[in-house]
Amino acid sequence: MPGYEVRTGTSARLSRIEGDLKAGRKVTIKAESGGKVVVTGEATFEGQVTIDCDFECGTMKVEGLGFGPGGNVTIRGNLTVHGRADFDASATVDGTISSEDLDVGGHLESGPIDSKRVRAGGHLTVKGGLKAETVDVGGHMKVLGGVSLQDLRVGGHAEFEGGSILGEIRVRGHITSKKKLDFGQLEVFGSFSLPAGSSGQRLSALGTVRFEGDAACKELEVSGAASVKGNLGAERVEVKGKLDVSGGLRVSDRLRVYGTLDVGRVVECENLGVLGRLVGESVRVGGSADVAGEVRTTAGLKAKSVQVGRGSRVTGPIVGGEVEVGRETDFGSMWGLPWWRSAVGSMTTVGDVYGQSVRLCQRSSAKRVYGDMVELQDGATAQQVTYTKGLKLPSKYSLHEPPVRTERLPEPPL
Amino acid sequence: MGRRNSKRSKIELYAQILEVVTHYPEGIRITRLSYGVRVPVDRLKLLVEKLCSLGLTRRYADEEETHYGSTPKGLEFLDTYFRMKGFLDELDKGSHLQ
Incomplete structure (x- = not known):
């Protein structure tokens, strides 16, 4: 298949390549014209690569050289990968990322991401919004914009500006959402902080849960300590630790209190067990x-x-x-x-x-x-x-x- | 990416290795793992070997390369570690009030 090869340690000015691009280690790619390089096939890099422009390709693979700053991927523009992007490296993308399947072994720092699947072995930092079906992060995740996700799994802490995560959320550390969040099934081992108006299907927390205003959750299970600055509406609530609600608590089905429940105003439920x-x-x-x-x-x-x-x-x-x-x-x-x-x-x-x-x-x-x-x-x-x-x-x-x-x-x- | 403020303890390192490995159910190569946990390959190999010897990770090799994967025992360790850490973090917060 016709294509183009860039040798190790060199730089190349490219525009559009019909076929595959093969590059060695420590290469720099620049745009010949139009500020963008397009590869219709697969772009393969043996190691460190710096792309000084927007980059578009069918699939992309970066083979790591081992640990160290020499193995990183730097893209000073937008990255569009129509298929899978697979980096055995850490990556920094100044612009947006659009791909089908983004898999980064190390840390990933980028602008807004729109990808069906995102996986980062290390930390994920997104300077903008994050839209994906599934996000898997081994380390911490920090998103400076809103999120629109189906499933989220984070090994460390997760921090974002609100949005929606409608499927399963599993975070081993803490979760902080600075704006309203609509969530599905949420399980957190550490603490969880949510602003007013947040709502979800099921929340199970081992550590501390803080709702900074009125909140709604279909099923709430608190093993640690939870507090709501406002009213709380739920279908089922199970308190094994401590729950403080400064306003009223309305539970349409079952309320079980094995620990301590302190409500400032009226408690309403269908079935109560204390x-x-x-x-x-x-x-x-x-x-x-x-x-x-x-x-x-x-x-x-x-x-x-x-x-x-x-x-x-x-x-x-x-x-x-x-x-x-x-x-x-x-x-x-x-x-x-x-x-x-x-x-x-x-x-x-x-x-x-x-x-x-x-x-x-x-x-x-x-x-x-x-x-x-x-x-x-x-x-x-x-x-x-x-x-x-x-x-x-x-x-x-x-x-x-x-x-x-x-x-x-x-x-x-x- | 900035430097971490405090040095990770060995137990934190083991937990981070296991955490990254669990995100790769198909198996992960040592190079990729080294990026995930930010530990040089030579040092990482010793840590992963220790985890393998305890049955917390498993090693499997094909003709070309060696991959590491998680085990039920490793997952149990991770769950227990983070649950315990959750409790300890809460207790630590409480101690500031005294």
Whole structure:
């Protein structure tokens, strides 16, 4: 196939080559006219190459000479590769890169990149936007513009100006997005910082997660510490570490708190499980609320059914259809957590209770109890019991005031 | 590309080697790996041999060249290392508050 050859250590002025270009080591390519060199076939370089203009080729290969500054690729213009660009070297491209498959063994520093696939063994620094289907970076990734990606895998840290990564994101270090990010499935071992308005499908973080404003995430799993400066909306939330939400928290499905959840305003969810501690202004649950730890509210906890396990504590009123306080329940088996063992004592303490059916089990203590049907078991304690339909008392119980039967119960606070 | 501020520890180097190797499921040659982790080939060979002897990377050679690839044990090491590093970074941040 016709082509052109450039010998090691020389420089060549080229314009358009029909066929392949073969070059030795330490070559310099310059444009003869028009500021661009075009190779219709494959461009192969044995080692270090400096291209002083825009460069376009079918495919490009740079064979490394081993470690050292002598093996680098420098392109002082735009690089367009219609097929695969494969560099056994580090590369610096002053202009844009457009290719089908860009594979750089070392570090890559360039202007904006548009490539179906980008892989860099070392660090990737992009002075502009990055558009690709998959990006694999062994070291750190820093993009000074927005990103539009399907999948991202980074061995070190990743930093970019927002955009969208709709597939899988796996970053072993930290992720920082300076502008709003739409993300798919995100897994990060280090910390994660996102600006207001960011939203995603699934976020699993071992370290710290910071949302700098209102945020939405379909599934959020926090093993470390997370904070939201605003409101958080999600379908499922699992807190194994600590989650602080300065505004409200709305969870359309399941909220599980194994660690600590601190919410500045209202918590709303469909199904609540607390093995750790939940603090909020009020908690409204569409379905059932199971508490095997501590819930602290000022305005109250409301659910269709509320079960407060033995040894748990609820501060603030409880409002529910069916309320059971102090029953010994193995929440670990119930929620599929074989490792869980109750770390709380046997005394169960709650505030005022409002319910159609209220049961205070052994060693349970409530303030005022309002219910249609109220049952106290042995050793249960309440300040006052007011009921409309029935009251069942054991042989041993303690009421600070005699029970009162009434036609109508007072309105619950929630 | 500027110089790093602090010298990498040996364990960081091993983790970086493994990280780059895992990004090449088809195998990676020592030259390319040296660019990825920024370590000269002669020094890198000793480190990779150590990883191979521990079963954290594997070496396979064809008629022309030798490639290195990741192993399940190597992936397990990487996951554990970065999880641990995540925890330690968080603990380190917490210690500034005291």
